[in-house]
Amino acid sequence: MRSSVVIETIIGKIVITEENHTITNVDLYRDAVIENFFQKETPLLKKAVKQLEDYFKGTLKEFDLPLAPNGTKFQQSVWRALQDIPYGETKSYGEVARSIGNPKAARAVGMANNRNPIAIFIPCHRVIGVNGKLVGYGGGIDIKEILLGLEKSVK
Template identity: 55%
Template structure:
């Protein structure tokens, strides 16, 4: 496993790669969950995949990129993978609420489970869980309650929201 550090307008992003796939993104030096679970230490190294991830993040934060074209892989339950696929389908500059995602995956009563799957997204920004906001357009938790990060991303994409 390899990682790199990317300095974004919202702080440092730590990007973890394994076997040619980006598998996790964390904020401001938070430990990688995947490497911790597997008991493997990541090595800081600029692999081609990590260099490309940093390039695409640069383009995104400059407003020149709306989708990412990176090899991504995260492990989850079939339900979580379904939710993450639905998140990836939310277009740049648009938002959805948890009920919308539940309907999208054909399970309209799974609103709370959608929230849990959203929180377990190991690839924030790349799999745009920040585009999920409250039904009343209010901010909901993001990356361990880091709503200030969510605010920056929503403002970048010009997605309207309400601060509470």
């Protein structure tokens, strides 16, 4: 059974979804109005909300949640590599490609990053351009900047 909860954060509304006792989606809605949305808070969603709140307060640097993102084998490998990027640090798309043993796959890493269904918990915001510039983030570059700024200020 799927359950979801909407929370308000410093970057806007976030919807966290659980299915089969794992987190399957974290969606950023910024200032969108979410109407007719059925919420059911479960013990796992309460834990996820608490961890996300602590992350935004700067008191949590590593999430401890069962995650189950749906994607291809390649996407899964990228998403696992993203979880290895330490809090407050960044890697380029090329560095992530090399870390999964596919050094020529920087563009494919970018596409997998773009399709990450579990934002923040799988920290795709920590991936930057080879020149150090903030590029490509589904939630918007301004949100990526806020998340990286938060992590740098607490580190």
